[in-house]
Amino acid sequence: MARAVRDLDFRGGDRCRGLPHAGCFRTGSGERHRLAAGCGRHPAGPDLAVPRAAEAMPCRGAPSCSKAKKAGRMRFALAHKLVTYLFAGLGLTALMLGTTFSPIESSFLVVAFVASWFAEAPLLDRAGYTRFWNIAAVVVLLLQIARGLGGEAMLTIGVQYAAFLQISRLSHRKTAADYQQIAILGFLHLIAGTVLSAGLDYAVVFFGFVVVMPWMLALTHIRKELESQHGAGTPMLRAELDSKEFATPAFFGGTTLLAVPLFLLTAAMFFAFPRVGFGVLSHLGARTQSVAGFGDDVELGGFGTIRDDPTVVMRVKPANGPNPPQQSISIRLRGTSFDRYSEGRWSRTHSNGVALKRLQEEYIVFRPPLPEDQAYEIILDPMEEAVLFLPEGTVALRVPPTVRSGRDRYRRITHAPGLDIRYGGRVEAPLTYTAHVTPKRRGFPERIPTALRKRYVEVPAGYERVAALARKVVGDATNPNAQAQLVERYLRGNGNFRYTLEQPDTEGKDPLHVFLFDAKAGHCEYFSTAMALMMRSLGLPARNVTGFLGADYNPYGDYYAVRNGHAHSWVEVLIKGRWITYDPTPASGQVFAAPSGLAVKLRQMMDAMRVRWADYIVEYNIRDQAKALQRLSAWYRSLRGNSGVNRQGAADDSGDDQEFGPIPFRPDWRWFVAIMSTFGVGVLFARWSRKRRRQTRAGRQLDPDRDRAVRLYLSLESSLRSAGQARPPDVTPIEHAEELRSSGFPAADEVREVTDAYLAARFGEHGLPPHDYHRLRQVSRTIRAKAKRPPTA
Incomplete structure (x- = not known):
């Protein structure tokens, strides 16, 4: 995904001692650091360039990369593959719940599903392999059409062809687009499963989808962004896919939590939406x-x-x-x-x-x-x-x-x-x-x-x-x-x-x-x-x-x-x-x-x-819905303290007054105390969590020199954007400075001066005293005005 300069925070993790290492990519004139948010080896931030002379220069004051690796992480490519097969497997299971597949057909489908796991490069890159699956998709489609014309149930042939398409995509998963198609087919399989089975086995598959779907969508989106940044099949993309920065326990836990509000909203709509039939799934x-x-x-x-x-x-x-x-x-x-x-x-x-x-x-x-x-x-x-x-x-x-x-x-x-x-x-x-x-x-x-x-x-x-x-x-x-x-x-x-x-x-x-x-x-x-x-x-x-x-x-x-x-x-x-x-x-x-x-x-x-x-x-059905609304109404009346009696405690059976008279409002103080206590505990917990996060960030603060260097480069980036010379995400700071000089940018020397000072303080042994910081900050501010000045004759 694109790493914007605004994400240049450098407070997200430990600093590495030595270069080069896994996660650094050689591009042109320097070493390019991958500083993704949440990385345990690098602070979060953009791709930065380190001069070649500094390749072996250790980062100061931090443990080694090997000691900073986090336990429980998984390579991105492997994690995405596992989640994809789990998602697709749930979809195929939903299709096999009914009687559409015979035992022999189900066994063949399971064998093909397992066999597709082992389809990897260089097999996926062969043109003949791709041509085979394209021809197979057309042949199977024509075969299913012929079966339909012969009297076979359209639902049966449609479900079987949908299962074949999923096997085809699993056997030919090369790019993010292929993974997106697998996700779409899996979701369609879930919908088709409602026609084939409405039993408890389908409920298990459905709840599995609720958990796995956020993982699938998030990982597929990340892969799409990586491919758009680095290009499909490039060494840089392969290195990204081999990284362990994304598939962390925190990532899976966080994305799982995203399913909770979605599930609650879906459940609320299911139970509250007016029913027009008896048993929406029973038919x-x-x-x-x-x-x-x-x-x-x-x-x-x-x-x-x-x-x-x-x-x-x-x-x-x-x-x-x-x-x-x-x-x-x-x-x-x-x-x-x-x-x-x-x-x-x-x-x-x-x-x-x-x-x-x-x-x-x-x-x-x-x-x-x-x-x-x-x-x-x-x-x-x-x-x-x-x-x-x-x-x-x-x-x-x-x-x-x-x-x-x-x-x-x-x-x-x-x-x-x-x-x-x-x-x-x-x-x-x-x-x-x-x-x-x-x-x-x-x-x-x-x-x-x-x-x-x-x-x-x-x-x-x-x-x-x-x-x-x-x-x-x-x-x-x-x-x-x-x-x-x-x-x-x-x-x-x-x-x-x-x-x-x-x-x-x-x-x-x-x-x-x-x-x-x-x-x-x-x-x-x-x-x-x-x-x-x-x-x-x-x-x-x-x-x-x-x-x-x-x-x-x-x-x-x-x-x-x-x-x-x-x-x-x-x-x-x-x-x-x-x-x-x-x-x-x-x-x-x-x-x-x-x-x-x-x-x-x-x-x-x-x-x-x-x-x-x-x-x-x-x-x-609509009767159950009406009963649920009645119970909800009774519960609401109990909160208000209305039990159907008047203030004197005697039952009011006076016809019109009982049916249309005012409802006495007698709030139950115990409910009020319980609600306010819960709210107070929630506020205290939120304040404690916020304070704890601040303390955690403070423990990972950069030293003053590096902190000033980051703020200095952010000021330079702001001036360059105002001058219409923003740095592209895939260009390192030193490369950008050289390109500006080659293009005749009026303030190219000032840009190079600020960039060199930033790199020396951020990755080298040189510091950035406050007086140098203020002077260079003023230099970066003058770049905008100098860029707008008309060239001299």
Whole structure:
């Protein structure tokens, strides 16, 4: 960057003993010192020339350069390279958060990113290398256009090409312009990442950008200024890039602090700017989870083996939960049901369903909610199947609307046969809804079409042994409820069967026969399938149901987390017009101890953070904004001491006076004392810091001779600027004096006299007594007038 003469302070660091050394550049007639602000070896100031005779002349009264080096510094080129790759890496990570890149493509991108690190001169200087990347950019662009014409998603090909451009720039970073392009591409990648992911992983990338961006912009700007001063590829520029004057801990700390006000301003605008939609980021979509068992069919043996999967799929908050919270609760969350079994596979009859009746935000499943109903708030992560999971006994649902274009948009909730409740609309961020559960949980009624009722009693051919076993188990019992209890007890208790996650060997055999008559061990699907077919063989309508059973308490989020491992299946039997739930799985397969350990606690913390990110950022909407304003207003009223009562302390319920009357102003003196105390401490700290800085500067003061020399040359520079002969930043003082003499400047002799005196006192052994200083100061002042005097004939 240009070093103006006004920066000639010479109080920024130690003076070096010997010349030449790293940081000095030979230019023409003398040694040119680099005196950048913040240098630990030289005082801050402009480029100055030292006569060749003084090359070996030590600077007086200062430690050696080798002892003055500061710990923790880094070469500028290396620091800029590290920051650039960190910045670009964050951008590429933002692109890879979504599903745009396959695992193979992501691996290739990572390998190319690492390989580009090793691209250095002289490879970067070869014309063929540059030509290769230019041709590659055109070829890849044409390839992506062809893929777009072939039907590939434009977002996918655009993101992939943006990633290629970044790899191209990283592999060909020669000048400041290349680094600027890398910074721009990285920022665009961050913006594109908002479309690909709105989860907590994106939050980590975003905060990384907040920290690294000031470093990237500052270092790139410094490099641009160095190139404009010294020229690209020159020895002087290479020496500057090898210096350790810029990349100091203080530099990185200071530039990081610049991000704080920017981040605060951005956050304030985000939360305060009027929202016109529901969840500014939620419409961007979210990655869905694939959980087996809730689609159109489920294969026996493919659902109950995910017991060890710790992935959280939903969170449950009971309105009147146990206090203190239990480690685990046994809550049954119903998903969907299946009505047909054939060849080891359950399937359900497809139906579009009927829209549930809605009363404001309440959707009626069986009846409107009553005050005695238990409320369960459920936060459901997006799944491939848009199923709403219902606690046992749910009678109604409360689903808040979304807001589009400033208007409420209520979801379409459908009810299909088999009590299959699903939501319409695109998959968004986690869906929050409330289930109202009746305290009387003994089945639920359902009108069943005749054709579907026949399917509930259908038993495939070849299951005569199953029917015979069912008749043997129920014996002489004729009551449907008693028969169901006997079959449930047979499978669940008495040690007849055991629960296991190990798959029985069913190759070439019917899996249900293997379970009932050979292995007599399996997981929940085998137990529920066996009971469903046994009840059907007795003439009772029955169906297999899948959902989740149990939830573990998360103390960091104050909710109960339902994991994939809680997936479960059971049976519903139609008795006297109501579907009654039976669970034939042994207790060891229903209740599992809540996991513990450090890894579990970390997962709980991350999940709680993910929920808060989705709640406060992704789904931040106009309703949340209104609530925040109400809380802010209440806080402001509390500061004023207004609690809604009159001066006499009684509640004022006099209609108009309460709504429109004056608000009594009763300031809370404790807030006043706290604010004033904080302000006073801040003033005292500022004064102490200022005094400390003055003392620090005073400790680094130049000796009187050098101080006078600096002030003398500043006076000369001022006179030359007034005469229109200002010294360019890349010209040393001695060179400037010689150029003025060669050009016939009228006061060239005076300029040379003052310059020689300055250099001798500043870098040599000669001093500058006060009387010489005043005399030369007067000489420098006369230069302006002499320069304006017309030349003699």
